[in-house]
Amino acid sequence: MNERDLIDALKNGDISGACLDVFESEPLPMDSELRNMGNVILTPHTAGMPDGRKFHKKRYDFFMKNIKQVENGEEPESKLNQLL
Incomplete structure (x- = not known):
């Protein structure tokens, strides 16, 4: 998965939401935009x-x-x- 493309798709409505358990960089960086998006659910790599x-x-x-x-x-x- 390309996180930058996913973030862009979530922002512009191409994708309405995402639930993510794995990230390009783990742990997910504190400054990742994914952490503050209302249409994203993050789980701690336990799915x-x-x-x-x-x-x-x-x-x-x-x-x-x-x-x-x-x-x-x-x-x-x-x-x-x-x-x-």
């Missing part, structure tokens, strides 16, 4: 994992717990990969 539904449910629960802790003024359980 082909066996028992992926169970994995994603566990991850979702973990994220929701951390989000609620931060909303309540508490420290999140994990600060891995935090943006500086």
Whole structure:
């Protein structure tokens, strides 16, 4: 896949949306336009994992717990990969 062409197609409406699990450069650079596009869903290169539904449910629960802790003024359980 050519990410530049995909971004252009998403911007001008040739493609209405995209769900991406693999990128030209991994991890996806923080300044990638794909990160800020409302018509793009990004997943962490896990789409082909066996028992992926169970994995994603566990991850979702973990994220929701951390989000609620931060909303309540508490420290999140994990600060891995935090943006500086």
